[in-house]
């Protein structure tokens with residue numbers, strides 16, 4: 001493939017509005033078997049104050065211009081330049097509005113990038129965020145250009161009985177030759193990235209919702225033929241999301257219809273196009289036989305996320321792509337709050353923080369580091385990151401902590417009222433909280449511009465004679481590859497002083513201390529706070545609920561942590577006390593293993609875990625979280641440098657076995673007692689019980705050394721959660737066992753026709769922690785069901801191996817790196833975005849021992865020198881090497 005060299009860096013400081021204003025977009029899209037004809041009529045006007053001679057420069061990407069007319073008259077070729085990359089038109093009217101009619105011809109069936117208009121399983125669909133609309137027509141393809149759209153879609157009626165676009169349905173009818181049309185009208189001005197069009201032979205699950213002001217909204221979920229019933233849970237999640245946004249944020253839906261389309265070839269999770277969300281079918285379709293509890297939670301979250309974008313993203317959009325976190329961080333915060341309300345707040349918070357530390361921390365601490373609001377980029381597709389989404393959500397959460405829940409709601413109300421219909425910035429957003437609450441967020445704003453994870457150091461000293469606890473809090477932000485500054489930030493630190501019986505003491509900070517209720521506002525590099533009037537030394541429960549996105553370092557002793565693991569009234573911190581203890585034990589165990597020594601585990605730590613497992617006062621899902629030990633990647637991150645993944649694997653396994661042996665007699669009856677009575681239900685409590693049973697089973701397997709219990713569960717399970725958990729344990733613990741081989745084969749033949757389940761089958765084999773996984777993965781690339789061009793399948797095999805197999809990918813001989821580099825190159829030819837995403841698995845390469853480091857560097861260097869690499873992959877590889 002020939003690619004133009006687009007090596008320019010786009011900078012935030014270069015932002016300026018367009019010279020031309022767009023009012024309306026009128027489109028006619030005619031779909032045919034081998035091509036699509038697109039006629040776009042733009043109503044434009046030179047902006048007041050723009051230079052009278054400025055040319056109109058429209059974006060394009062691999063486009064072919066068929067015709068161009070100005071106010072109905074063909075434009076003379078001397079007046080414009082059209083290339084696949086853009087259309088420049090000279091001599092346009094100095095004032096007054098004019099129309100431009102642009103005709104382009106596309107070949108959707110050849111579009112493997114899955115950006116713009118493409119075909120997936122016979123269905124025509126579009127993906128326009130961030131810069132896909134320019135692959136459909138020449139356009140001012142940027143988020144601050146908002147217009148109303150009227151779209152007419154035409155296609156063969158038998159091939160595409162369903163014709164959809166944004167907004168409300170306006171007209172439809174029959175055409176000659178078995179064709180038909182539908183017209184859609186979107187009254188809300190929107191940027192082009194929110195455009196969508198879908199046409200195909202789809203099934204529909206229909207329902208409706210009555211909004212708080214009594215408007216009836218038709219809800220439709222479209223799926224491939226014969227699968228509409230698998231969208232029932234998604235529909236339920238959608239209705240719950242609509243209620244929640246009304247109750248929690250006062251936000252009502254605004255069109256007569258809301259549709260979701262499930263698509264099998266999709267680069268990301270889902271897309272919030274106005275009134276017509278397009279989803280990876282993974283986040284729509286499920287039933288208990290084919291989906292795990294994790295899949296149910298994922299569908300619920302993504303459905304909510306995309307729906308919430310209608311207000312945070314669509315009604316208020318972003319001025320430019322540097323402001324991406326304005327919609328993404330905020331919408332993730334909203335979907336997290338929704339899940340917390342629908343399920344368990346503590347469990348949700350633990351899961352979110354685990355996700356943040358597993359995905360965002362390594363990004364922030366490695367070469368791909370960037371601020372939550374970047375100031376420059378080469379390829380915007382590479383900025384849909386854990387930093388923008390998840391750290392972005394943490395910043396919103398910190399604002400809520402700083403201004404309080406009521407202040408937060410007041411600030412959001414002002415934001416919605418003031419910026420409805422705008423393309424806004426982070427400054428606009430922050431100003432709403434400042435005005436609504438009087439808070440000073442000047443220093444807080446540094447969180448948006450400074451990359452990296454600040455280290456929060458906490459030291460405590462208790463003076464028994466005076467009854468005083470002295471806390472010293474220090475913050476340090478290291479200068480990283482992004483080079484964005486290291487000033488002290490405003491860090492809200494939620495805390496509690498826990499008494500001997502687990503009750504929270506009322507803290508009495510000495511006058512003038514930066515403490516408000518249960519929050520310490522750390523603003524300086526170092527602050528000392530004295531709490532007075534303490535009759536006994538309290539246990540310090542610091543950074544409750546992970547109130548700031550920092551790496552916490554405390555001087556806390558093991559004894560205190562063991563006490564907090566038992567006593568802390570804050571369930572999140574109770575989990576963290578245990579998790580820190582185990583994390584440290586795993587690091588020590590790794591050092592043992594690396595030295596070839598037997599791995600030791602303090603029995604008191606195992607006992608604390610066992611006690612938590614047995615604690616009936618805690619919900620099962622929370623106990624399951626407490627018992628899920630840090631992953632091998634987590635341990636690598638804790639160790640930080642000179643990491644040997646083989647030693648980590650040995651150590652973690654030995655620790656699991658030690659806990660299993662110590663707890664076996666108590667785990668076995670607990671496990672048996674969790675067996676379900678009655679029918680399967682995906683609700684959070686039932687899922688929590690299954691999660692707890694599943695971690696217990698893993699300990700029991702480790703202790704017994706035989707696969708029997710897992711084989712039994714695999715055979716008798718009536719739901720995917722239990723069946724896949726058993727299969728995973730078989731593959732991970734007994735990879736060479738005949739029982740495992742048989743189970744894998746049985747699973748494949750049972751689910752052969754369900755792509756989403758077969759993705760699990762590929763992923764599972766890709767993540768078997770063994771150096772021989774590489775050979776398996778290589779062989780699976782030749783499996784008849786493997787298709788590199790399908791993003792889910794590519795991620796299931798190659799992505800899972802690179803990001804989820806520590807010892808396979810990081811093989812000491814470098815063969816894992818070389819293989820993944822080779823696959824990235826092959827995938828780049830088809831789909832640069834997905835190839836670039838998989839390439840981010842290299843981001844932690846500097847953490848490993850020198851042998852691995854050299855091998856990884858060589859693989860990256862070789863990749864960077866490949867001819868014809870996409871901007872997407874080149875950008876990731878070059879930044880990884882910096």
Ligand code: ZN
Pocket residue numbers: 305309327328331
């Ligand atoms: Zn989003």
